[in-house]
Amino acid sequence: MKQLNEITTPFSxxxxxxxxxxxxxxxxxxxxxxxxxxxDRQGLPAKKVEDWKYTSxxxxxxxxxxxxxxxxxxxxxxxxxxxxxxxxYRLVIIDGxxxxxxxxxxxxxxxxxxxxxxxxFAQVESVIGQQVEIDKPGLxxxxxxxxxxxxxxxxxxxxxxxxxxxxxxxxxxxxxDLASHxxxxxxxxxxxxxxxxxxxxxxxxxxxxxNVVSEVQLAENATLNHFKLQHESMGQxxxxxxxxxxxxxxxxxxxxxxxxxxxxxxxxxxxxxxxxAHVTMDGLYLxxxxxxxxxxxxxxxxxxxxxxxxxxxxxxxxxxxxxxxGKVIVHKDAQKTDSSxxxxxxxxxxxxxVDSKPELEIYADDVKCAHGSTVGQIDEQHLFFLxxxxxDEVAARSLLTYAFAVDVLQRIKDEPIxxxxxxxxxxxxxxxx
Numbered sequence: 076m077k078q079l080n081e082i083t084t085p086f087s088x089x090x091x092x093x094x095x096x097x098x099x100x101x102x103x104x105x106x107x108x109x110x111x112x113x114x115d116r117q118g119l120p121a122k123k124v125e126d127w128k129y130t131s132x133x134x135x136x137x138x139x140x141x142x143x144x145x146x147x148x149x150x151x152x153x154x155x156x157x158x159x160x161x162x163x164y165r166l167v168i169i170d171g172x173x174x175x176x177x178x179x180x181x182x183x184x185x186x187x188x189x190x191x192x193x194x195x196f197a198q199v200e201s202v203i204g205q206q207v208e209i210d211k212p213g214l215x216x217x218x219x220x221x222x223x224x225x226x227x228x229x230x231x232x233x234x235x236x237x238x239x240x241x242x243x244x245x246x247x248x249x250x251x252d253l254a255s256h257x258x259x260x261x262x263x264x265x266x267x268x269x270x271x272x273x274x275x276x277x278x279x280x281x282x283x284x285x286n287v288v289s290e291v292q293l294a295e296n297a298t299l300n301h302f303k304l305q306h307e308s309m310g311q312x313x314x315x316x317x318x319x320x321x322x323x324x325x326x327x328x329x330x331x332x333x334x335x336x337x338x339x340x341x342x343x344x345x346x347x348x349x350x351x352a353h354v355t356m357d358g359l360y361l362x363x364x365x366x367x368x369x370x371x372x373x374x375x376x377x378x379x380x381x382x383x384x385x386x387x388x389x390x391x392x393x394x395x396x397x398x399x400x401g402k403v404i405v406h407k408d409a410q411k412t413d414s415s416x417x418x419x420x421x422x423x424x425x426x427x428x429v430d431s432k433p434e435l436e437i438y439a440d441d442v443k444c445a446h447g448s449t450v451g452q453i454d455e456q457h458l459f460f461l462x463x464x465x466x467d468e469v470a471a472r473s474l475l476t477y478a479f480a481v482d483v484l485q486r487i488k489d490e491p492i493x494x495x496x497x498x499x500x501x502x503x504x505x506x507x508x
Contacts, residue, residue: 096193110219171255186234323349
């Protein structure tokens, strides 16, 4: 029997033979080599690793993936049809490759840079790899050795970007069984502000593998409103790491919405490194049939006077399985920390399953911290109330499900983005049974 790290797709051979972007940069070559050595030692994480005990990558390890995509036949109308935002800058990645012709990057505001990461490696040497650890069990090392494209967003000091930025990642049926290794770098300088939406969508029910690492660096008093919407096909594996470092007074509002994929894993981590730094870390996952979604979050309060607020909600149907592990660490010198964390789950069938584990580690004595977790079903009294007022059972269950889920969306202050995300979620909400 194969071991978990004996992968059908020879990732290490691909790294050794492929011509990857930035091959002429010595520092990047060394970084890739370090990552390859780490991945060769470690392989894919097994369930005996604590952070992966509820998520098996056995099915992923048995797949055969290609790593080269053919040129797309998509046109602007097709891209516009799946985009989440209309009035936005848009960088389009199709089957792992940046597509300049289908992107909308004209007339960028002063101080804003949006570019393909493959064309920007020389500009991100001081940032890339600084927010993530390649030796941590997971797929960061794999991403680092094979990263082929992605987006680089940089906002200069003091600039407040009015239009949102949509990173639209499309998987097509033109390149089935494709593995895409994307690296995004978002750098917001002192006093600057921007909104970024990562959007992952499939155009057909195909098999594939999206391996994504997004790195965020926020300077003093910088603000980033960061949204991720993932509704790829049910044959897709989606494994992503989102990591940030926040300086004093910075604000990171992040919202992660998982709707698609056969298996989705999201690791989200921020380090509050300066006083007055704040993070709002929200998420919503809607899963059905045999879907599996795993959200691991971590907030490190490293210094005094930092705040965090986290709300994750899940709706499960069919034979689906969800995992939530949220860890908040208040370090020794992080006095006056104020942190709140909540995970709530709604089960619509008897065969779905959720593992919820909120965690607090507190090493300071002058803090205000709270966490909680709930798992339940639709309230029969609420259902009776709606049916008594003329709604049939399907409509009543749908309304109650939406009311449960929409709480996460209502925390989004930007109305156009809130409405755009709501439109997608309404179409995806299960109706109950």
